[in-house]
Amino acid sequence: MGEKLKIAVMGASGRMGRMLIDTILDSDKADLIGVTERPGHDWIGHDLGEALGRPPMGVPVYGDPLDLIVKAQAIIDFTTPEATLAHAALTAQARCIHVIGTTGFSDQDIAALDAAARHATIIRAGNMSLGVNLLTRLAQQVAAALDEDFDIEIVEAHHKHKVDAPSGTALMLGEAAAAGRGIELASHSDRGRDGITGARTDGHIGFSAIRGGDIVGEHDVIFAGAGERIVLRHVASDRAIFARGALKAALWGQGKGPGHFSMASVLGLA
Numbered sequence: 001m002g003e004k005l006k007i008a009v010m011g012a013s014g015r016m017g018r019m020l021i022d023t024i025l026d027s028d029k030a031d032l033i034g035v036t037e038r039p040g041h042d043w044i045g046h047d048l049g050e051a052l053g054r055p056p057m058g059v060p061v062y063g064d065p066l067d068l069i070v071k072a073q074a075i076i077d078f079t080t081p082e083a084t085l086a087h088a089a090l091t092a093q094a095r096c097i098h099v100i101g102t103t104g105f106s107d108q109d110i111a112a113l114d115a116a117a118r119h120a121t122i123i124r125a126g127n128m129s130l131g132v133n134l135l136t137r138l139a140q141q142v143a144a145a146l147d148e149d150f151d152i153e154i155v156e157a158h159h160k161h162k163v164d165a166p167s168g169t170a171l172m173l174g175e176a177a178a179a180g181r182g183i184e185l186a187s188h189s190d191r192g193r194d195g196i197t198g199a200r201t202d203g204h205i206g207f208s209a210i211r212g213g214d215i216v217g218e219h220d221v222i223f224a225g226a227g228e229r230i231v232l233r234h235v236a237s238d239r240a241i242f243a244r245g246a247l248k249a250a251l252w253g254q255g256k257g258p259g260h261f262s263m264a265s266v267l268g269l270a
């Protein structure tokens with residue numbers, strides 16, 4: 001067997017950070033060489049095992065991402081847009097693989113990631129699961145087969161702690177449906193209806209977000225016509241699906257060179 005990929009996890013104490021740690025520890029293809037947390041976090045300076053209330057692991061928790069990125073071949077980053085942009089500037093310098101699951105980026109943020117991807121191998125997706133990436137393809141195909149008589153609505157539901165809406169997945173699905181229909185999403189998007197909104201605009205793609213409890217992530221793409229309705233649905237019940245996808249992306253990134261890749265490329269769906 002070849003050498004294991006040296007991976008770092010950013011934002012280790014988060015919902016996804018914890019899931020990623022266990023996924024990497026279970027892998028025989030990757031070594032977890034360190035993790036980070038945000039400045040001031042009480043895990044910094046401790047061994048990860050100790051921080052998690054487990055036996056020592058020999059995996060340090062860093063406060064300065066640079067100290068870890070210089071040692072890593074790949075980093076996996078499910079943090080915040082601000083933190084991910086700062087990490088991207090460092091992975092560009094280090095010519096490192098940067099797997100980005102973070103959502104909530106502005107167009108300007110994406111342009112900054114495109115710039116970093118001239119040097120780093122960035123693999124980014126609003127959803128790293130196989131199921132959602134397959135659903136994205138299906139949404140594009142159905143949108144291409146139907147005309148404007150079918151209204152496209154995307155409904156997503158997530159846990160009460162989620163800070164961005166629409167979800168990254170909803171936007172991926174919206175982009176796919178828009179591509180299938182041959183339109184630009186930005187100019188054909190209806191978000192956050194409230195009050196006397198007027199009738200629905202033909203050809204637009206609508207987004208609605210539900211937030212509550214511990215919902216892991218649910219997405220419906222609805223094609224509503226006169227007298228019939230098609231609903232494409234994905235339900236995530238375990239965050240492990242995202243962590244497995246992220247690890248797969250990091251391993252896929254080996255030897256790829258600089259670029260801004262999607263999960264569809266990793267899964268052979270592009």
Ligand SMILES: NC(=O)C1=CN([C@@H]2O[C@H](COP(=O)(O)OP(=O)(O)OC[C@H]3O[C@@H](n4cnc5c(N)ncnc54)[C@H](O)[C@@H]3O)[C@@H](O)[C@H]2O)C=CC1
Nearest residue numbers: 011013014015016037038078079083101103126127128242
């Ligand atoms: N693409 C995908 O498949 C998925 C994407 N996500 C996205 O991942 C992101 C994180 O989600 P959760 O884990 O639920 O959030 P969370 O809030 O539980 O975790 C984020 C972690 O990042 C840490 N963090 C913040 N700033 C940091 C910094 N400067 N340096 C290091 N760590 C920092 C926080 O302290 C926290 O531990 C969100 O944007 C979410 O939408 C979540 C699940 C799947």
Ligand SMILES: O=C(O)C1=N[C@H](C(=O)O)C[C@H](O)C1
Nearest residue numbers: 103126127162167168169217
């Ligand atoms: O914040 C989450 O939890 C999730 N975020 C991603 C998104 O914004 O779509 C992926 C998944 O749905 C969980």
